[in-house]
Amino acid sequence: MNQQLFDLAENTSRSIFLTGKAGTGKTTFLSEFVRKTTKKHIVLAPTGIAAINAGGVTIHSMFGLPPRTFLPTYERIDGNIALNIADLMLHFKYRKEKLKLLREIELIIIDEVSMLRADVLDMMDHSLRFVRRSDKRFGGVQMLFIGDLYQLPPVVRDEHVLKRYYNSPFFFESHALKEVPLITIELTTVYRQTDETFLEILNDIREGVVGDIDFEMLNRRYIPDFEPGDEPYVYLTSHNRMADEINRKRLAELPGKSRMYAADIEGTFSENQFPNDEVLELKPGCQVMFIRNDASGEKKYFNGKLAEVLEVEEKEIVVQIxxxxxxxxxxxxxxxxxxxxxxxxxxxxxxxxxxxxxxxIRLAWAVTIHKSQGLTFDRLIVDAGQSFASGQVYVALSRCRTLEGIVLKSKITPEVIITDRRVAQFQDETQANDRLEEILNSEKYDYSIHKIVNRLDCRWILPALQSWHNTANSSKFIDRDKVKFLYESIKPEAENFNTIFRKFEKIMHQKTQSFISGKEDWKEVEAKAKGAVNFFFNQINAKAFSPLKEFYAENKAAKGLKQYNEDFRVLLDDLEDYLNSLKLLQLLDIPLFDKANDVAVTSKIAKVPSHILTFQLFENGKTIPEISRERGLVVETIYGHLAKFAERGLLELERVFAKEKIKTFEKEFREKTHENLTDWKKALPNDFEFNEIRILLNHYNYQKEKNEDAE
Known part of the structure; x- marks a missing residue:
């Protein structure tokens, strides 16, 4: 099943809830999928510790979500109680880098989804639709949820507030998921336990089938006065306080002096996400458990494996596993x-x-149920009669490999078997284990075409162009005639792109359906996709991106246009991303872009030297004082710029100097030679400035060399 599941997630856009009993390999599948997938993905989790363990980040940090309860409505809400949609939108002012990232994502994986509240998932949905400029739920991103809803439920502080809009706090009650064809895939092979009798008891507890639970068999493990002997046991508690108290007490009872081992923390690491104690206190004889699998490849230990500390030296801890x-x-x-x-x-x-x-490692005479999530023990002491919430009895018992390894300090009665029937109903309604192959075969072609169509969708260009036009017209420092000319030349092209794209979208869906029904050859679909990719690349590059980039280069360093240019840059960057993404498009495994069309597409502008910008304005008819004002430079600097072009004979002297002044300099140049500008200044009338002399000298030196070369 794992290969089919991988293919379904990899080769379709279907959103999936991957679940399974404790020990069925959900975490293993996540690790393998992340290693193999070619999709642009991120891994998220509802809590900091879960995120660290999954190798990802928290949902709240990824999307900048507020910690308060969210209610999916535009109605006014007391800000002390919750926030509404309008309040939420204020949190979506992401930096450009975050915007680009969120627009590129194809798949979001959320681990430990049993702890994810429905309203938090809806906040994610609003963020993704806003950022990706899409009406589709989650902005069209595929979702892969992983977890066991029969284990730890979401933490809800204001359940009465959530009830106004949600039937339960579980993620599947989110409004966004009501419009997503989510399927549930359940891993069924349990690797942690092999005893069929114990497995049957666990399954009945998980599903809350009280009448089927063999309480007599289970409560044979009830040994109220049990005290561990030589074999190490872990006391499983419901609260941190209880576990800490047991661990402190047992550590204090050991002879000898404690030694402290501080963690080495580098960079930024949130304290509330520390995966272990910042300072470990240990003594010889203390019972610890590993909280990681052995990464060395030796497999000496695994997550949850117990050990006894034998020696505690300053830089060495010796244990016996x-x-x-x-x-x-x-x-x-x-x-x-x-x-x-x-x-x-x-x-x-x-x-x-x-x-x-x-x-x-951490002290492990006792551990909370919450921290035991994902761990495997050989021997456990469980007191299921005190404060066990929904799902906790199942989590507690399923941590152990065998029924014989469990000691119950209180009997398990029907009253502590708490399950939420809504979970079973949701999974029954979406269960798709027996339809995996059918869904994969019917959707992988649709998915590959949908991916092409989505990437080619250029309908965003016209509104983005209109937005640029409005911004340009509101600027006092831009040439509005040029703006008008450019806009009126690109707008009909953008409208034409929209028309062609809509036709292409319709044809591709028709051809795909014809192929699925056996009426069309896949080569026809492939040829149409190739043609479209290369058409849109060539046309949009030539008729939109290139002229816009050229206009941007002209005004990049102009005075008073900083904000305008920053806004313009967003449009250029988006066009660059669009064009470069077309180069990478594949239909299943076939590349679609013709390398004969390949040209470098970049919105980066080589910095235009300041003297060239000055000369461009001069060529456009601006006077030296006008150029000085427009560029925010002193007149002397403008003369210095023009001198560079006079050196190559490119400057019309009559536009800078009066004819009489030119004749006076030319006469002196032909009759005498001077060593430097100071000598020239002394020889010429007082109304000649140094910058003027340099321009004239450069021009006539060029003419002299030209004539000499001609001879």
Missing amino acids: DGSDETYILKKETWEQKKYSLASDKTIKEEVLGSFNQYP
Whole structure:
């Protein structure tokens, strides 16, 4: 099933909820998928610790979401209680880099989705639609949700507030998902437990089938006065306070002096996301558990494996791993806090903001159910009679490999088996295990065409062009006649692109349906896609991008146009991204872009030297005082710029000097030679300035050399 599941996520746009009982390999699938996929993706999680463990970032940090409850309405809401859609929109002022990243994403993976509230998912939806300029839910991004809804539920502080708009806090109640054809795929092979009797009991508890649970068999493990002997047990508690109290007490009872081991923290790493204690307090004899799998490849330990500390030296901790006769010297491991960014080649890269380097163990006479998520134990002590919330009995018992490894401090009764029937109903309605191949075969062609059509969609260009035109016309420092000419030449082209795109979109969907029904050869679909990709690249580059870029280059350094140019730059960058994305398009595995059409597309403008900008204005008929005012430069500087062109005989002297002045200089130049500008200044009438002399001297030197060469 895992290969089919991978193909479904990779080769269709179908949004998926991947679930399964504890120990069925959800985390393994996530790791494998992230390693193999070619889709531009990010990994998110509802909490900091879950994000660190999944190798991703939190949903709130990715989207800049406020911590308050969200209600999907435009009605006025008391800001102390929650925020509405209008309030939420104020949080979507992302930097340009974040905007580009969110527009490139093809797939968002959310791990530990059982803890994701419906309103938070709806906030994500609003953000993505806003940023991606799309009416589609999640802005058209494919979603892969991973988790077990029978385990830890979302934390809700104001459930009565959420109830006004949501039937339950679970993610599947989000308004966005009501319009997404989400399917549920359940992994069914349990790798953690192999005892069929124990598995049956766990399944019945998970599904809340109280009448089917073998309480008699289960409560044989009820040993109220049990005390661990030589074999290490972990006490599973419902609250941090209880676990901390047990661990502190047991550590204090050990003889000897504690030694402290501080974590090495580099860069930025949020304290509330520390994956382990910042300072570990250890003594010889203390019971610890590993909180990471062995990354060295030796597989000496795994997440949840117990060990006993034998020696605590200043720079060395020696342990004996449960089930092994050998000692083991601990090595520190590194957890990274990341953020996603877009690389220059438009791939999504992970940027490490900070690292947390610490020994991968924590005291483990007791651990909370929450921190046990994802762990596997051989021996557990469970008190399921105290404050166990929905799903916690199942989570607690399923941490252990065998029923024999569990000791119950209180009996498990029907009253503590709490499940939410809405979970079962949702999964029953969306369950698609037996339709995997059917969905894959019917949707992979549609997906590949949809991807091409989405990338080719150029309908955003016309409104973006209109927005640029409005901004340009509101500027006092731009040549409005040029703006008008450029706009009126590109606008009909953009309108034509829209018409052609709509026809192409219709034809491609028709051809795809004809292919699926056996009436069309796939080569026809492929040929049409190739033609469209190369047409739009050539036409939009020649008739929109290039003339806009040229106009931008003319005004890039002009005075008073900083804000205008920044806005203009966004349009150029978007066109650049669009054109370069067409070069990479593939239909299934076939590249569509013809390399014969390949030209470099970049919105970067080589910095135009200041003297060239001055000369362009001069050539356009501007006087020296006008150029000085427009460019914000002193007159002397303008003369210096013009002298460079006089050196090549490109300057019309009559536009700078009176005829009499030119004749006076020419007479002196033909009759005498002077060593430097100072000598020239002394020889000429007082109304000659140094900058004027330099221009004239450059011009006549050029003419002299030209004549000498001709001879």
